Amino acid sequence: SAGAESQAAAGDAGMAGAGSGGEVSTTAVLGSLSELSPGNKMYVVVEKNFKVYAYSNKEYQIALLALFAKIEMRLPNLIVATLTRRSMMEAFDRGISAKLIHHFLVARAHPYIARQGIPVPANVIDQLYLWESERHRATFRNVCLLRNFSDESQFAACYSFLESNGHAIFSCNTSRFLLVIDKAAQPPARKFLATWRPE
Structure with a gap:
């Protein structure tokens, strides 16, 4: 109509x-x-x-x-x-x-x-x-790999610190403690690990 x-x-x-x-x-x-x-x-x-x-x-x-x-x-x-x-x-x-x-x-x-x-x-x-x-399409980022953590508690603390700042990209804590982060976050990550003490 x-x-x-x-x-x-x-x-x-x-x-x-x-x-x-x-x-x-x-x-x-x-x-x-x-x-x-x-x-x-x-x-x-x-x-x-x-x-x-x-x-x-x-x-x-x-x-x-x-x-x-x-x-x-x-x-x-x-x-x-x-x-x-x-x-x-x-x-x-x-x-x-x-x-x-x-x-x-x-x-x-x-x-x-x-x-x-x-x-x-x-x-x-x-x-x-x-x-x-x-x-x-996939995008490329500059990253770095953190490994050889002393134990699970150090790994967990570092991951929590970096994740809260949006720098953690990938983590694996099954057999080996591996953490992939933004390359720009490497200095603060090193500083955090140097001053970290187990509770």
Whole structure:
């Protein structure tokens, strides 16, 4: 109905606006999906080469797609886009997760494609999550290893002192007393051990 279309347009337009200036929440995206009636829904076909064909002529739906895909071509009722690393990184910067994009593409898969049982190619979905994981790569820190503690009480006291200051990174007190700390914490750790006395 006209009322439903207006409601859906308002919801999706709000999302597009949020994407250009701030975070897009999970609630906003999923709420927008649920508000769209079948007659207003944008159907998409995703290919293994990361091409996305979206069947729609509504500006707010095209704006949604542009939040995470690079628009390549616009025809009267068809938009051709590509999922690229850059477009995905920009989406992540807006607060849109790979999980949200995955859900979006599956929820709007063309009925003919959806009936095949694989609405979005597996290699595309895997790559979305791989791109997202690039933002959470391992970081390197300068550390030092403390060992040869006199006994468990000295180890425990040193660990407690360093942990309370946020310098303890890793500890092992099962067979050998080992403590990995920030390199910057080495001088205060040495001073603490030099003045420590068992209670």
